[in-house]
Amino acid sequence: MKSQSERRWVIKYSILTIALALPLLWSFRWVRNYYPATVWDMMLASDLETRRRYCVLRGETFSGKAIEIRPTELVNATYARTWTMVNFTIDNRSLSLPSPHPDNAVLLNQFGGVGRLPPGVRIPDLLNAWANLYNKRLPGDSPDRLKAIRLDQYEWPGGRYADYSNYLMSWRKDL
């Protein structure tokens, strides 16, 4: 025979379990992530034939050196998400929202719609933020400070395990 108190816990925990399980089952059923409802759909099957684009962040210092910059060392909060943040920014995803940020709405009006935007229209803003964070770490007269920062995009056409680095385009920001 359960005590009154035990019964209360059973009811409380049943509600808690249902509240957690419902969004998880919904996400699982539709294979859709709708924050915070989560489906663990990482590392899905991929095809060798599919082409893959990727980016490398580089900087040019006042001393004339070209260096590779790891953005996760500048903004560690974006940990594990930096590569998709860049890909989404190249795809202008933040400008395709049903109600975009007011500044993005102005930009969309200027260009006449999402379809007319050049790829990565907000990438220069992102580059500027990274460059500022990089330079802030160094003394004002350091030759290692950046005078320009750029994002180079490459493509691996797929099909075989070779030709990984076919250059496509760059976004550059002079500081």
Added chain:
Amino acid sequence: MNRLAEHKAVKWFSSFCNGSALSLGVARSFVHGTFLIATLVTSFSALGQLPVTILRPNGLMDLLSWSFYDRLLTPSGMFIFKGVMLLSLLSSSAGLFTSITTKLSFVLVLFYQGLVRSFGHFNHDEMLAVYFLAVLAFVPCGDAFSLDHWAKRKQPNKPNIAYGYPVLLMQLLLAWVYFSSALVKLRVGGMKYLSPDNFPRLAIIHSLDNLHDTSFRYAFWLPQVREYLPIVVGLTLLWELLFPLAVFSRRARWWILGFGVVFHFATLFLMNIFFPYQLAMYLIFVDWDRLGAWINRRT
């Protein structure tokens, strides 16, 4: 007859609800503590310098207005937010005013995790721990192993189920992560998931850029052994499907968790993908009462 069956079922189920007030208190401490350490070492003011115009609020995050994000996503806005989060997480980890601080920490972490996911993809690593926070926010996790207990504000005076079931629920959530992940892979990719090129391609595409957290290049070695990889991928899939055994079989538990540790370090070196939060949540399987008793015997 029905009563007997019900009694047996309850008894069988209760045998898995063997967490105590101490286990639940330790769980609160390490789950909140994991977020506390992560928050301490994360630069929120650097995040506040990213342009708000690249943000794509996902799910519930879409309910907040742009003017709110404009005000928050500044170095000073994020610095204040970090301060509030640290105070709350410190209190909830230590078990101070537990009923309030566990709820506050849950809400703050839920919001922060939604914010960082609005910049990039829906990364899964921290999500299990966020679900653990949700559980801990609504259970008596401050009745032991807490400042509230030492200050005699809270005592472990509730029925066993009040402490045992939340631990079981968190173990089941952890099992669901792997089990459902295997099912989704099979549903979406079918047998293609076991093709010899699947794993090498996935590993290589995560090793090409300099935007991942690490830059290991071992992935480029995988095509040389591609004919053996379907066996490795198949075994990994089987491990994911069998993960629920870790909840119900003590004997299988340590083998399954051990494989998990090897798996996550393998994805780090081969794919530059790591799940440190998820690995930390494996601690939910530790029998803290037994460990406590063992330590007491030794001292």
